[in-house]
Amino acid sequence: LAADLFGRLRPLLFGLEPERAHALTLAALRWLPLPALAAPAGAPVQTLGLRFPNPIGLAAGFDKNAEAPEALLRLGFGFVEVGTLTPRPQAGNPRPRLFRLVEDDAIINRLGFNNAGLEAGVRRLEAVRARGCTGIIGVNVGANKDSDDRIADYAAGIARVRQIASYITVNISSPNTPGLRALQSRASLAELIDRCQTARGPSSVPLLVKIAPDLTETDLDDIAALALQSRLDGLIVSNTTISRPASLRARHAGETGGLSGRPLMAPSTAVLAQIRERVGPDLPLIGVGGITSPADVAAKQAAGATLVQLYSALVYQGPGLVRLLVRASGRA
Numbered sequence: 001l002a003a004d005l006f007g008r009l010r011p012l013l014f015g016l017e018p019e020r021a022h023a024l025t026l027a028a029l030r031w032l033p034l035p036a037l038a039a040p041a042g043a044p045v046q047t048l049g050l051r052f053p054n055p056i057g058l059a060a061g062f063d064k065n066a067e068a069p070e071a072l073l074r075l076g077f078g079f080v081e082v083g084t085l086t087p088r089p090q091a092g093n094p095r096p097r098l099f100r101l102v103e104d105d106a107i108i109n110r111l112g113f114n115n116a117g118l119e120a121g122v123r124r125l126e127a128v129r130a131r132g133c134t135g136i137i138g139v140n141v142g143a144n145k146d147s148d149d150r151i152a153d154y155a156a157g158i159a160r161v162r163q164i165a166s167y168i169t170v171n172i173s174s175p176n177t178p179g180l181r182a183l184q185s186r187a188s189l190a191e192l193i194d195r196c197q198t199a200r201g202p203s204s205v206p207l208l209v210k211i212a213p214d215l216t217e218t219d220l221d222d223i224a225a226l227a228l229q230s231r232l233d234g235l236i237v238s239n240t241t242i243s244r245p246a247s248l249r250a251r252h253a254g255e256t257g258g259l260s261g262r263p264l265m266a267p268s269t270a271v272l273a274q275i276r277e278r279v280g281p282d283l284p285l286i287g288v289g290g291i292t293s294p295a296d297v298a299a300k301q302a303a304g305a306t307l308v309q310l311y312s313a314l315v316y317q318g319p320g321l322v323r324l325l326v327r328a329s330g331r332a
């Protein structure tokens with residue numbers, strides 16, 4: 001029934017400018033009484049000191065301001081990552097900055113961390129918890145574009161959300177904040193992780209770093225070594241890519257920004273496998289990028305993913321996909 005409803009709504013949503021369609025979807029999730037469907041039985045995963053009811057998560061960027069985490073959990077996701085939140089509210093880049101590549105099942109975005117800021121996000125999460133929601137909600141933190149100490153922004157984010165987040169993601173891989181991805185190089189990353197650990201303080205909240213799919217072998221060596229040395233709790237592989245596979249057919253393929261969706265599956269899974277090879281069997285890894293089917297989830301797991309996340313396929317396939325993936329995880 002839900003799948004059928006999405007089938008009818010999709011042409012309407014796709015007739016709208018993408019950001020308007022997204023805002024409308026979030027508002028609907030937030031305000032419409034969603035039928036309380038029985039959660040499909042997925043495969044529970046014990047990792048990061050948490051018990052995930054299933055391994056299928058919503059990736060960061062869909063609910064940047066923590067407006068609808070309860071409804072998103074009700075869709076069946078085993079966990080939801082809100083954010084990216086920056087210390088100060090930020091408007092992001094000029095529009096248009098979000099593009100559907102329909103023929104490619106892909107998206108290009110250059111939003112640039114548009115968000116209502118850390119305080120607004122934390123207040124919403126406090127209300128979510130006050131309403132009794134016990135689901136796993138990760139918080140993804142970032143740096144303001146005009147900040148002159150970006151690492152201080154991450155530290156501030158961690159210190160602010162460490163009580164309320166199930167886990168924290170340090171996002172240094174968005175291609176849409178100039179210079180941000182330089183934090184992935186060895187010297188910066190060592191300092192970043194060090195100051196993030198300090199900001200975490202005595203709390204035991206898991207700390208993960210989210211990386212790009214566009215890294216060199218040397219970058220991957222350095223990141224893997226630092227993750228192990230510095231007691232990082234895990235890595236998220238990967239963010240969107242600045243590369244443009246030759247296969248792209250949609251007219252927006254040449255837009256600047258990060259590419260996500262189906263064309264990202266192969267390259268992001270290759271990087272995931274390279275990271276798994278370098279960190280050994282124990283470090284938790286969240287595989288994200290281009291998941292569209294149960295076979296893709298299985299491929300991420302075969303490449304070393306402990307958990308997975310998705311975003312773009314939700315736009316193309318609707319909420320029915322979540323239940324399909326969760327159910328398949330329970331049968332695997």
Ligand SMILES: Cc1cc2nc3c(=O)[nH]c(=O)nc-3n(C[C@H](O)[C@H](O)[C@H](O)COP(=O)(O)O)c2cc1C
Binds near residue numbers: 064174290
């Ligand atoms: C419109 C859009 C906005 C995004 N915003 C964020 C963000 O704020 N922070 C982040 O870490 N990742 C962000 N991402 C990246 C996703 O979390 C994910 O890593 C990427 O889209 C690959 O997964 P997918 O192919 O399933 O979409 C965004 C992706 C999209 C499509």
